[in-house]
Amino acid sequence: MFEYAPAPESRSVVQIAPSYGLFIDGLFEEAKSTFKTVNPADEEVLAEVALAGPEDVDRAVAAARRAFETWSALPGSERAKYLFRIARIIQERSRELAVLESLDNGKPIKESRDVDLPLVAAHFFYYAGWADKLAYAGFGSDPKPLGVAGQVIPWNFPLLMLAWKIAPALAAGNTVVLKPAETTPLSALFFADVCRQAGLPPGVVNIVTGAGDTGRYLVEHPDVDKVAFTGSTEVGRQIARSVAGTGKRLTLELGGKAANIVFDDAPIDQAVEGIVNGIFFNQGHVCCAGSRLLVQESIAEELLDSLKRRMATLRVGDPLDKNTDVGAINSAAQLARITELSEIGSSEGAERWSPECSLPDRGFWFAPTIFTGVTQAHRIAREEIFGPVLSVLTFRTPDEAIEKANNTPYGLSAGIWSEKGSRILAVADKLRAGVVWANTFNKFDPTSPFGGYKESGYGREGGRHGLEAYLA
Incomplete structure (x- = not known):
C-alpha cells in the first residue's frame, strides 16, 4: 500500500464567527440560550449557536407568513432569478462551504467538495428552471403554493438536505422556516448569508437552530402549512402523530436498511x-x-x-x-x-x-x-x-x-x-x-425523485415529483 504524504485543505478559506444568532426576517438575532457545535474530528468547539425557543419560532413563522404574500405573488420567472442567483453564489463559494461542512460534520473534504456542493448548486439550478413552468409539472393547470413550510433536516448531509427542502419550496412560491440538526448548524447559517448576498426578500427563508424541542415547536406550530422532515423513523412517527388531523401536508424521508x-x-x-x-x-x-x-x-x-x-x-x-x-x-x-x-x-x-x-x-x-x-x-x-x-x-x-x-x-x-x-x-x-x-450505488441527480416505502417514509424529493409536496 502506498504511503501518502498529508494533503490538507486549508481552513483559511472559511471564517467561522465565535457565535451565531437566529436568521429571522433577513436579520441575525440573538436568542436567550446557546449551545456549542464541535468539530467531530478533534472535539474542538467551532462556535456558539443560538438555541431557539417557542417565542423565536413564533417570530420566524410570522416573518415567513408576512413574506409569503409578496413572494407567492411574484411571477415564477422572478422567483427563478433568485434561485439561479443562489445557485451561482453556492458555486462561487463552494470551496468555503465544503471546508465548513467537513469541519462541522466530519465527512472527508473530497466528498463535501466533489459530491455535496455540486449537488447543492444543481438542485437550486434545477428548481429555478421549474419556477415558471409549474403549470406543466402535472399537478393541475394553475397550481398554488401551500404557504409556510416548516422543514427539519438531519446532520448527515446538512447543506444537501437544505437544498432538497428549500429549492422546491421556493420555486413553488412557498416561504420557509428551516431547522438544521443540532450537531451541524453552521452550513445552514452560512446559507442564510448566501440568501442575503442573493438579495432574497426578508422572511422568505428563516433559519432557527436548536435541538429536538426546537424542531417540535416548528412542526407543531399552528401557522405552518407544510412539514418536511428527514431523519430517524422514530422521530418521523412522532411527527406524523403530532400533525394528524391538523390539515398540514407532511412528507417524511426516514431510515433504511438497504x-x-x-x-x-x-x-x-x-x-x-x-x-x-x-x-x-x-x-x-x-x-x-x-x-x-x-x-x-x-x-x-x-x-x-x-x-x-x-x-x-x-x-x-x-x-x-x-x-x-x-x-x-x-x-x-x-x-x-x-x-x-x-x-x-x-x-x-x-x-x-x-x-x-x-x-x-x-x-x-x-x-x-x-x-x-x-x-x-x-x-x-x-x-x-x-x-x-x-x-x-x-x-x-x-x-x-x-x-x-x-x-x-x-x-x-x-x-x-x-x-x-x-x-x-x-x-x-x-x-x-x-x-x-x-450496477452502481449512491448515485443522485436533482431530476430524479427520491423516497421510500413502509417505515422509510412517504412523499418524494427531487425531480418533478419533488414539487408536488409544495403545491396545493
Missing part, C-alpha cells in the same frame, strides 16, 4: 467498489446506505476476499486531508450507538472483521467493519446502524435474494449487481424500495 444484491455473474471488482461506496461513503451516515450485502453463495468467498483487500486500502483520518476516504463519526452519541450495535453483532455470533488502521486519539472514530455469518435474526441485519458497518448474508436463488431483501420494515433503496439486464429488471420490479440502483 440490500445490495450481488449475483454470480456480476463483475466482482466493479461490485466491490459499489459495496464500498454503498456503506463507507460518508462514514455510513446515509439513510439509503447499502448496509446489508446479499451475495450469491457460489461467489461469496471470492467477493469477500476482494472486499477485504479493498477495505485494507481505505484511509481513515483527518476529514480535511484530501487523501482521506473515511472521516469522523458525527457525534459521541452516534459513535456510542454504532459501538453498541457492533458489540451486539459479535455477541449474537456474527464474525467481525476490520482492516488494520490506527485511529486518531481525539474525536469520534470507528474503523470500517464487516460482519459475516449474519442471519436475518441478527439485530445488525434488522436495525439501522448508521455507521461504517456492513452485514453480509448469502443467498442461492433470485427468489431467495428478493425475499431476504424485502424482509425489513424499511424500503428506501436497494442495489442489484448483474450482467443480465433482464435479471436486473425482473428483480428490481419485485423489490419494495423507493430507489433501485443497477
Whole structure:
C-alpha cells in the first residue's frame, strides 16, 4: 500500500464567527440560550449557536407568513432569478462551504467538495428552471403554493438536505422556516448569508437552530402549512402523530436498511467498489446506505476476499486531508450507538472483521467493519446502524435474494449487481424500495425523485415529483 504524504485543505478559506444568532426576517438575532457545535474530528468547539425557543419560532413563522404574500405573488420567472442567483453564489463559494461542512460534520473534504456542493448548486439550478413552468409539472393547470413550510433536516448531509427542502419550496412560491440538526448548524447559517448576498426578500427563508424541542415547536406550530422532515423513523412517527388531523401536508424521508444484491455473474471488482461506496461513503451516515450485502453463495468467498483487500486500502483520518476516504463519526452519541450495535453483532455470533488502521486519539472514530455469518435474526441485519458497518448474508436463488431483501420494515433503496439486464429488471420490479440502483450505488441527480416505502417514509424529493409536496 502506498504511503501518502498529508494533503490538507486549508481552513483559511472559511471564517467561522465565535457565535451565531437566529436568521429571522433577513436579520441575525440573538436568542436567550446557546449551545456549542464541535468539530467531530478533534472535539474542538467551532462556535456558539443560538438555541431557539417557542417565542423565536413564533417570530420566524410570522416573518415567513408576512413574506409569503409578496413572494407567492411574484411571477415564477422572478422567483427563478433568485434561485439561479443562489445557485451561482453556492458555486462561487463552494470551496468555503465544503471546508465548513467537513469541519462541522466530519465527512472527508473530497466528498463535501466533489459530491455535496455540486449537488447543492444543481438542485437550486434545477428548481429555478421549474419556477415558471409549474403549470406543466402535472399537478393541475394553475397550481398554488401551500404557504409556510416548516422543514427539519438531519446532520448527515446538512447543506444537501437544505437544498432538497428549500429549492422546491421556493420555486413553488412557498416561504420557509428551516431547522438544521443540532450537531451541524453552521452550513445552514452560512446559507442564510448566501440568501442575503442573493438579495432574497426578508422572511422568505428563516433559519432557527436548536435541538429536538426546537424542531417540535416548528412542526407543531399552528401557522405552518407544510412539514418536511428527514431523519430517524422514530422521530418521523412522532411527527406524523403530532400533525394528524391538523390539515398540514407532511412528507417524511426516514431510515433504511438497504440490500445490495450481488449475483454470480456480476463483475466482482466493479461490485466491490459499489459495496464500498454503498456503506463507507460518508462514514455510513446515509439513510439509503447499502448496509446489508446479499451475495450469491457460489461467489461469496471470492467477493469477500476482494472486499477485504479493498477495505485494507481505505484511509481513515483527518476529514480535511484530501487523501482521506473515511472521516469522523458525527457525534459521541452516534459513535456510542454504532459501538453498541457492533458489540451486539459479535455477541449474537456474527464474525467481525476490520482492516488494520490506527485511529486518531481525539474525536469520534470507528474503523470500517464487516460482519459475516449474519442471519436475518441478527439485530445488525434488522436495525439501522448508521455507521461504517456492513452485514453480509448469502443467498442461492433470485427468489431467495428478493425475499431476504424485502424482509425489513424499511424500503428506501436497494442495489442489484448483474450482467443480465433482464435479471436486473425482473428483480428490481419485485423489490419494495423507493430507489433501485443497477450496477452502481449512491448515485443522485436533482431530476430524479427520491423516497421510500413502509417505515422509510412517504412523499418524494427531487425531480418533478419533488414539487408536488409544495403545491396545493
